[in-house]
Amino acid sequence: MDLLSLSQERHELFGIAKAEWDLQIEENKFCEDYKIHGTKSKRYRHIPNAEIPQGSPPYLRAYLSTPRGFSLRTSSIPGAGTGAWSDAFVPRFTILGVFEGVIHTLDSDDNLYSWQLDTQGCNGTYVIDATDPSCSNWLRFFNSPTKVSEENVISVSCEGMIFYMTTRDVEPGTELLVWYGDPYGKYLGINRIHPEYDLNRSVAFRANVLTFIDPDALVFDDRTPVTYQNWLEDDDSDNSSREVDQTFGLLLIYHHDNQWHWVVERNYTYYTGPPGLQLPFVCEDSSYIMSSA
Incomplete structure (x- = not known):
């Protein structure tokens, strides 16, 4: 997607969120x-x-x-x-x-x-x-x-x-x-979750795609083991991060509290359409994320 299209998508999503507040x-x-x-x-x-x-x-x-x-x-x-x-x-x-x-x-x-x-x-x-x-x-x-x-x-x-x-x-x-x-x-089988509800207008990067290979074991998309799981902590929301599909994305976001947090990437397609969440909400450059984190 080109920058103009991404800007338009972001503008439309902000418009939807504002309409719901109104x-x-x-x-x-x-x-x-x-x-x-x-x-x-x-x-x-x-x-x-x-x-x-x-x-x-x-x-x-x-x-x-x-x-x-x-x-x-x-x-x-x-x-x-x-x-x-x-x-x-x-x-x-x-x-x-x-x-x-x-x-x-x-x-x-x-x-x-x-x-x-x-x-x-x-x-x-x-x-x-x-x-x-x-x-x-x-x-x-x-x-x-x-x-x-x-x-x-x-x-x-x-x-x-x-x-x-x-x-x-x-x-x-x-x-x-x-x-x-x-x-x-x-x-x-429909999730009605707007991107802004989770990302809270924060900087967000998509670190990687994770998969449960059994109830207690997580791997990256290259099948290497996942060693960090603090994304499971302190989540008492109705859409708990523990309620994820077998395969899901993990976001590294910068909150207004000036701290970085791991957050599960939700299913936002009710608002974003079949392609799912895209820039500027998510950066797919995982190498940049790992070096920055």
Whole structure:
């Protein structure tokens, strides 16, 4: 890649990170607005469920709740089944509804149609479970994106409910996709990790590719043994460096604390695309790294 392309890639990734930070601010604005105005807000358009015809079979409730201007049909995500689509233009920051389901306290990793929320005013959590179509609405059919460019909806927790909000203008004929969280992403084999979250705007060098040849033995890509393993220390993050693939990259980064640290190279392809992490985040010149370190 030439320098111009690398600079453009870095600019785009910074833009994505800033957009996500801005969305968090918008979520807070929406919740404050909802507490005052409810669905009568002048700032946010709320789309209600379609009215369920009397006498309809209960198992069709989720299907029949689909509002005018939207439809349920085969998802664009391979193997995802039914998906939710826009049939008309939908402006940014439109509230598509409240996620409905059975409320209970039993959480399960096998439940693919639920959101977990913190109990307001006390410790503990509860689950909104939309597994049963007769007790849920059309939002249960929203699927998860496989890359950042597919995201167009976010979930917003407010007043003990989960709202779905569009994050950009949605054109007709577009599938509506929302990120369900890291546990569900792990189930799909997708890591939603932005490079800036790990690299922290630090200088970073890719020292080498490491491989586990057994649970306790590491080798470089030339099969020589790895003698340093301090990258395993002091990592209590949700994306622990201990949770790595059989083969992974190791970064030497310079943090704002003016110290060098070993950090596992994550799977950033949700944001960077199939080629993965590239300059200027990573320098592939391992000989320079070893002499500098």
